[in-house]
Amino acid sequence: MGALPAPAVTFFSSRGPSKASPGILKPDITGPGMNILAAWSPSESHTEFSDGGVGLSFFVESGTSMSTPHLNGIAALIKSLHPDWSPAAIKSSIMTTSDAVDRTGVPLKDEQYRLATFYAMGAGYVNPALAFDPA
Numbered sequence: 001m002g003a004l005p006a007p008a009v010t011f012f013s014s015r016g017p018s019k020a021s022p023g024i025l026k027p028d029i030t031g032p033g034m035n036i037l038a039a040w041s042p043s044e045s046h047t048e049f050s051d052g053g054v055g056l057s058f059f060v061e062s063g064t065s066m067s068t069p070h071l072n073g074i075a076a077l078i079k080s081l082h083p084d085w086s087p088a089a090i091k092s093s094i095m096t097t098s099d100a101v102d103r104t105g106v107p108l109k110d111e112q113y114r115l116a117t118f119y120a121m122g123a124g125y126v127n128p129a130l131a132f133d134p135a
Contacts, residue, residue, distance in 0.1 A: 006087075007020075007030070008100060008109055009120045010110075011112075012061070013027070016119045028091070028123060029098055029124070030067075030098070031071045031125070036070075038058060038066060039057060039076050071094070074131060075090050076130045078131060081132055081133075091093050092134075094123075097130035097133060098122075098125055098131075099125045100123075108124070
């Protein structure tokens with residue numbers, strides 16, 4: 001937490017274009033997906049990661065399973081603010097307001113500190129505050 005540069009495109013992120021459909025650029029957008037504090041089910045308590053054999057109800061995870069809920073939540077919040085917007089309008093608001101720079105104003109990089117291209121990050125890193133009211 002608090003490490004610079006942030007955000008950055010992780011090494012395990014998919015890169016575009018799609019080999020199955022070369023005319024389709026993926027990813028569309030980049031979101032938080034590395035070192036996310038995630039809830040764990042009590043049936044998946046993973047006592048091996050805790051002190052004294054007591055199960056944890058949360059753990060730090062990474063991957064699309066962490067990024068997807070963030071972006072879905074942002075889309076749901078946009079829909080609640082703009083109930084008349086279509087899925088395409090919601091996607092557009094997310095993509096057209098994304099950031100191509102990190103929090104210091106420097107272009108986004110990957111974990112090797114190389115410039116992240118649109119093949120790595122799509123439109124950029126999601127910016128929920130701007131996406132809610134893209135004006």
